[in-house]
Amino acid sequence: MNPCLWIGVILVSSLCIVSCARKKNKETAPSYGCNSNCGCTNPNSICGCTNDLSNIPASYKTAITKYTNANTNYSLHVCTQDSDSDGSPDYMVVESSNRPEHKSHYFETTHALYELFDFLTNLYKYAATKTSAGYSGIPGSAGHNKIAEQFIVMKMPISPDNSSTKTNTTYSTIGLALNGVSFFNENAAPGDQITNELFTFDQCSGHPQNSGVYHYHVDPACLIRDLGGSVTDNSTTVNETTYRWIEDSGSNGNLLLGFLLDGHPVYGPVGDNHTDSNGNATPSIDSYNGHFHATTEFSSGT
Numbered sequence: 591m592n593p594c595l596w597i598g599v600i601l602v603s604s605l606c607i608v609s610c611a612r613k614k615n616k617e618t619a620p621s622y623g624c625n626s627n628c629g630c631t632n633p634n635s636i637c638g639c640t641n642d643l644s645n646i647p648a649s650y651k652t653a654i655t656k657y658t659n660a661n662t663n664y665s666l667h668v669c670t671q672d673s674d675s676d677g678s679p680d681y682m683v684v685e686s687s688n689r690p691e692h693k694s695h696y697f698e699t700t701h702a703l704y705e706l707f708d709f710l711t712n713l714y715k716y717a718a719t720k721t722s723a724g725y726s727g728i729p730g731s732a733g734h735n736k737i738a739e740q741f742i743v744m745k746m747p748i749s750p751d752n753s754s755t756k757t758n759t760t761y762s763t764i765g766l767a768l769n770g771v772s773f774f775n776e777n778a779a780p781g782d783q784i785t786n787e788l789f790t791f792d793q794c795s796g797h798p799q800n801s802g803v804y805h806y807h808v809d810p811a812c813l814i815r816d817l818g819g820s821v822t823d824n825s826t827t828v829n830e831t832t833y834r835w836i837e838d839s840g841s842n843g844n845l846l847l848g849f850l851l852d853g854h855p856v857y858g859p860v861g862d863n864h865t866d867s868n869g870n871a872t873p874s875i876d877s878y879n880g881h882f883h884a885t886t887e888f889s890s891g892t
């Protein structure tokens with residue numbers, strides 16, 4: 591398990607997160623879909639409650655369309671924005687309430703997708719990190735944080751490209767997975783170590799921060815499973831208790847997981863070199879953990 595997966599280089603991009611008031615009644619009896627999302631009626635919404643992919647560039651359409659159907663419980667919306675009103679679109683926009691389609695210990699206990707998780711499992715799931723980082727704590731949940739509905743507007747440049755100016759990513763949303771959940775980078779906010787935070791991850795390798803923004807720092811095993819990727823079942827029995835977890839198999843290098851704010855797609859994590867969608871060996875990743883090659887969604891390379 592390599593926690594150094596999401597290195598994003600933010601280029602021209604913009605993001606806004608508006609926390610929505612927690613609607614506990616809706617959380618207990620979720621009525622799934624756009625109409626239960628505060629984002630739809632949020633005055634900051636660009637897409638409203640609809641998808642409009644007509645101005646998404648042809649080369650991005652297959653990939654971006656996946657945002658509209660990957661999360662079977664909570665709708666996301668995709669559109670474009672002509673921010674300077676000159677008649678040509680400037681941004682690809684994804685709007686999300688940032689709630690996963692998979693189960694989590696971090697949903698309210700009354701939520702349909704709540705599932706208990708024994709955090710001691712993380713001692714075995716992240717055994718290599720435990721050893722290398724010398725972690726000696728007792729894993730537990732991330733305080734009282736729970737998954738809360740958000741309204742996230744991700745604006746990616748309509749023609750993403752490599753920038754000559756690189757900017758460090760922040761300790762907040764740096765992109766969105768196809769299910770609408772935030773990608774954070776591979777670091778904990780100052781004062782914390784990711785090698786400690788790792789042990790607060792739920793059964794799907796995510797956790798919420800203190801305003802309820804659920805996020806992934808590492809490969810999202812349950813999302814990978816739900817997208818049809820390959821995961822492995824693991825278990826260990828210690829003192830007559832059996833701990834079970836799933837992990838990314840390391841062979842999902844051609845599985846699209848989402849995008850970063852700069853418009854670069856994120857694929858299922860693999861080591862440095864893998865095979866592209868044409869069966870060719872890929873180049874090594876650069877110092878920003880990115881490389882260029884053909885994928886299923888980008889046949890001319892991305």
Ligand SMILES: [Ca+2]
Nearest residue numbers: 672674676678
């Ligand atoms: Ca324009």
Ligand SMILES: [Zn+2]
Nearest residue numbers: 774787797807
């Ligand atoms: Zn975190």
Ligand SMILES: [Zn+2]
Nearest residue numbers: 843857872881
């Ligand atoms: Zn690759």
